[in-house]
Amino acid sequence: MPTTSHCPWHQPRPFALPVLGAGVDGERQAATAAILKRLAAGPGVKALVLFGSRARGTAAAGSDLDLLLITREAQLEGQALQQAWRQYYQQLRDLPLPVDLVVMGWEEADRMAGSRWHVVSLAAREGVVLHATE
Numbered sequence: 001m002p003t004t005s006h007c008p009w010h011q012p013r014p015f016a017l018p019v020l021g022a023g024v025d026g027e028r029q030a031a032t033a034a035i036l037k038r039l040a041a042g043p044g045v046k047a048l049v050l051f052g053s054r055a056r057g058t059a060a061a062g063s064d065l066d067l068l069l070i071t072r073e074a075q076l077e078g079q080a081l082q083q084a085w086r087q088y089y090q091q092l093r094d095l096p097l098p099v100d101l102v103v104m105g106w107e108e109a110d111r112m113a114g115s116r117w118h119v120v121s122l123a124a125r126e127g128v129v130l131h132a133t134e
Helices: 026-040 078-090 106-113 119-126
Strands: 045-051 065-071 099-105 128-132
Touching (some): 065 106, 099 119
Parallel strands (some): 065 099
Antiparallel strands (some): 045 065
């Protein structure tokens, strides 16, 4: 699997969730960490990246979690992408915060990380890698 310098999710790291900030007390932080850790440990998950206001530390009390889930599959398209998104989103149903989830294969994520206009480029520049495997 080629690595790209602008893709921080290629550096393996164990799961760690930063303090999520406004509106997330200790109990909600712990519940969120447990759910995301379980999601990140799934066999199809290459990396899980937090981006947006919660990653930047600028979240308001009602801010959502913006998550990029990168799969071990190189590409996901059509029905496979829809099925993967539903499967992963279902695992987040008990989160105590609203969530926006982007799911894509590692090859497409690497390509989109170099785009100025795609949300994945924001995740590559400003995101916090919560978990990544080789």
